[in-house]
């Protein structure tokens with residue numbers, strides 16, 4: 054039984070490079086008139102989303118279909134979870150129908166790992182709580198490599214709600230394996246000091262201008278109101294100190310790219326002028342999501 058994909062932390066640099074190489078191949082397929090193959094014909098992939106998603110759920114489904122697999126999408130509201138069924142019972146029920154892989158998003162950190170320990174089916178983590186979002190980090194790396202020859206030696210500023218961000222964690226794990234200089238920046242309540250020791254090459258600052266200075270990549274993060282229990286900044290207060298506006302761009306390298314995993318909150322963490330500017334690669338990230346997820350499904354299922 055091939056392994057699934059639970060996180061970036063345990064992947065080797067070689068495994069990441071191999072996945073990105075296949076994703077590069079699938080990038081070219083996106084531009085062909087016929088995008089569909091039958092590589093995964095006969096395979097059944099279950100998309101199990103206990104949290105809202107637009108990009109990840111849709112792109113996994115498109116990726117699976119482009120590889121010829123059959124897909125079923127289940128959301129918590131449309132399933133028996135809404136009738137009080139436990140996670141274990143839901144998962145055993147689905148497993149009894151013998152899918153070939155389960156793609157899972159859950160609000161609880163570690164939920165896909167729990168599933169992987171109990172089911173003899175490859176599990177792909179589509180985002181677990183504040184822990185990891187591995188395919189997001191892979192598609193982010195692919196997007197950076199569309200604009201740079203190598204990740205080695207780059208300076209990447211990740212700015213916003215770091216504390217609650219599985220995207221930040223997966224990106225830190227991935228980028229640190231490639232010798233990237235990573236600056237994490239956010240307001241003190243959203244930037245725990247212990248994050249500085251999570252991987253080599255990571256430093257923290259509360260000063261957004263310092264974080265952006267000489268950056269090759271600015272990665273903005275959404276304030277995850279759904280995961281915060283403490284009092285929040287108002288949108289305008291937050292934007293004043295940690296929102297990305299055009300005046301910040303001049304502090305970075307001239308060829309800087311601006312990234313955001315989405316969904317974006319215009320006027321809170323990023324201005325519309327930046328989100329819609331030539332520097333923004335936000336929609337390229339979305340496009341690369343399909344290619345990366347095709348590469349991941351191929352590695353796990355073919």
Ligand code: CP
Pocket residue numbers: 105106107108109110180189314315316
């Ligand atoms: N980036 C991301 O995970 O977006 P969705 O929540 O829309 O899937």
